Amino acid sequence: EYCAKTPRAHESGTWITKNFIDSYARFHQSGDAHSVEVWDASGALVGGLYGVDAGGVFCGESMFYRKSNASKFALLFLIEHLQTRGATWLDTQVVTPHFETLGAKEIDRAEFLDKLKDTQKKNLKLF
Template identity: 40%
Template sequence: MTSLPWIDSDDLWFPPAEQALDEPDGLLALGGDLSQERLLLAYHSGIFPWYSDEQPILWWSPDPRCVLFPDEVHISRSLRRTLNQGRFRVTTDRAFNQVIQHCAARREGTWITPEMMTAYRQLHVQGIAHSFEAWNSDGKLVGGLYGIALGRCFFGESMFSLEPNASKVLLVTIAHQLGLWGYKMMDCQVESGHLLRMGARTIPRSDFLSILSNNVDSQPDQDSWSIRWRWPGAMVKHGE
C-alpha cells in the first residue's frame, strides 16, 4: 500500500497535487490543521479537505476534476418555466451559518465536522467564504450553497435543497452572477448526476491547475457580493 505524506500542524506545505493517489482517486495527504493559512494554500494548490470525525484531516485533489464554467450552465425547458414563475429569491451572504448547518445535516453531509464548520465560518468573517441562499415566497430558506472565492475562481463546498428545483434555480443564478463578476470557473470537486445535468463537466487535473494558476490571484469585476442578475421575465426579483 502506498504511504501518504503526513503533514504536521506546524508545517505549512502540501505535496504537489500531481502526487495524489489514483485509488482512492485524489487522496494526497493527511494531517495538518484547518487554519486559514493552510486552507488558502490548499485552494490555491487545487486541494481541499474531506474527512469524517473519526479520521485525521484528509486532503484531496481528484483527477479528473468536476467544474462548471459560468457560460455553460444548462437550463432545461421545465427549469425555464420555474425561472419564469419567479418562485425563488436568491441572495448572498444573508444566512451563511444556516446554510452550512443545513449542508452538515444532509445524510451525505457528515464530513462537515464541527471543526470544519468553525474553520469556514472564520473564513466567512474574513470575507473569503460566501453563501448563496434560495428563499421561497413565504420567506423560508429552502436552498443554499457555500464556498470559497479566490481571485476569479469560486470553489463550491456543499449545497442543500429542501424544495424541488430550488438547487437548480440556485445554480443557474450563481453561474450567471459569477459570469457577470468575471469569474472563470466554479469548482464542483467531484461529479454527480445533478451537476452534470446542470452543465458541469470533468476536466483533467492538469487543466484545472492551469486555470487556477492564471486566475486565482486576479481580481474579479465586482464591487459587492449582492446579487445583480435577474432572470428575464421573472416575477420575483432576485437579490435585495
C-alpha cells in the first residue's frame, strides 16, 4: 500500500490499484509474494519493496522511500538475503539509472527466459 501511496516525481497517480493490492495480499498469504521493510527508530515505515518468488528468482514489483536511501537499504538487505539462499540474480523489470548504480544490467528476453529456466531447476527456497 505504501508503494501506491508514495508520490513519485515522474508519475501522476499509481498503477497499484486496490484489486492489485488484494491480489498481492493473497500471493503473500500463499507464500509467493514478499516484502522488505525499513522502519526508523520511532517505528515509522520509511521505505521498502515487494515482489514475487518466481520459483527461485525474486521478481521485484515496486519500491518506495519516505526517507532518503531507505529503499536502497531494503534492496541491499534483500540481495544479501537472496545470496544466502543460493540466488545469483533478481529481476528488477526495468533497468533505471538507480539500479545501474547498484550493478543492474539489461538482458534480452531469450537470455532472461534461459536464466529463469536454469534457476528454477535448482529448486531454491528463497523465503
